[in-house]
Amino acid sequence: MTTRLSLMPALVLSLSMALLPNVQAALPLSAANEVRSLAPILEKVTPAVVNISVSGSKVSQQTLPDAFQFFFGPNGPGQQLQERPFQALGSGVIIDAKEGYVITNNHVISDADEILITLIDGQEYKAELIGSDKQSDIALLKVEAKNLVEITYADSDQLRVGDFAIAIGNPFGLGQTVTSGIISALGRSGLNVGNLENFIQTDAAINSGNSGGALLDLEGNLVGINTAILGPGGGNIGIGFAIPANMVKNLTEQILEFGEVRRGVLGVMGGELTSELARTFGYRSQHGAFVSQVIEGSSADKAGLKAGDIIISLNNKPVRSFGELRAKVATTGADKTVTLGLFRDGKKQNVDVTLAHADSDTIAADTLNEALKGATLSKTDDKDSTKGVKITEVSPRSPAARAGLEEGDIIIGVNRKRVKNLNELRKIIQDKPDVIALNIQRNNSSLYLVLR
Secondary structure (H helix, E strand, C coil), rough: CCCCCCCCCCHHCCCCCCCCHHHHHCCCHHHHHCCCCCCCHHHHHHEEEEEEEEEEEEEEEECCCCCCEEEECCCCCCCEEEEEEEEEEEEEEEECCCCCCECCHHHHCCCCCCCEEEEECCCEEEEEEEEEECCCCCCEEECCCCCCCCEEEECHHHCCCCCEEEEEEEECCCCEEEEEEEEEEECCCCCCCCCCCCEEEECCCCCCCCCCCEEEEECCCEEEEEEEECCCCHCCCEEEEEEEEHHHHHEEEEEEHHHCCCCCCEEEEECCHHHHHHHHHHCCCCCCCCCHHCCCCHHHHHHHHCCCCCHHHHHHHHECCHHHHHHHHHHHHHCCEEEEEEEEEEEEEEEEEEECCCCEEEEHHCCCHHHHHCCCEECCCCCCCCCCEEEECCCCCCCHHCCCCCCCCCEEEEEEEEECCHHHHHHHHHHCCCCCEEEECCCCEEEEEEEE
16 A cells, blocks of 8 residues: 655644744643643653554455545445455554553454554554444454553543644654644534544644544543544645544443444434524524434333434533434443433423444355355344354355355354354454354254364
8 A cells, every 4th residue: 555645834743832822821820831842741641552554465445535534544434345465554542551452443454364563662562353343433452462551531522622632643654643733623423434423623633544543632631533534645634533532432341341332222313403493493502413203112212202302412411413412322332321411392301211222233254254155144132042143144055055054043153162243253263264163053953064
């Protein structure tokens, strides 16, 4: 993968000296002295931001609108696999030094056969993929290393437009680079760079290779994971987007607990709150999510939500748009109870809602291994007595059919290792073993099928 390198103007320097007098004038003397340099903060946190290099035999072709770019080349939504070797670079953030957990973007590691992490001191380690979520573009890695440094999560719901922000990553493969700016906007959605969008917008200079890097506050806490930019050729024009830290934290906790993301579902349909809608319903703001329909029998229906409601907060945090509501609900997790703030009939009220489970995700098995080609896999649900990976469809005369797989089979083990979900199956098969021994639960019987 080649990258066109363009010279960047000197204005991207962190906290330009031309701006410092204005900053100091607005702060107490002690605070003004503290912002003369970001070095004390960076000395503590830069060891927790890593460079990531990946290699593989398949690479996805970019099909996003030209204006939107992921910081790292392949594998965003709506892309197609091509059979050709690739190598590329990205960034990551250590969130648990003891366990060696590293957060990055899904599009950084998707399709990778090998993932290598390089620390700021040059030490290099192989990383294991623990789990990922394509819709939110988050991936969790693990490295076996000692004396790591971690970054603490900030409460990203407390961010304000105008707050200072620091971006750290590996732009254009140059090595770790630090830039700074401000939070330019919050709750950005509708950009068509992902399925779940609730982005922080920043003007901190970020470029190709910054994917998965850290967006920090002035205390060195993680406020977001850098993900995409608006601009041609992967270059910085001052419009970058990061996944909020609270969203990242919810997703990683689900991956660690369940091996996958278990999406919450509210059960409403709606759209953005326009000025016309706001006036029609007597609401004096355009911030909120308009509910046009409540699905019968859904969590929202059971909690008493109605068409015409305007959802203005979730867990006492403002909701700016329907896109933000959708992203927050989906990443909060199933079975969680949330408090929604509503505007109805000229009055505000709170309603507690327990989120339901999203429909089971399905994948084509050939994305895991060619020996399984022709089978469609999904996670098991509450109706299944055995937890594992369910075969929902098998194409006639396909490799999966010839191997003996049948619709309704549940894969409960691979090569003598217990499998409870798609992520655990993926972790075993992605190593491409020469022989795959599937332990299958079929009706009331257990059997083994051997694939080569």
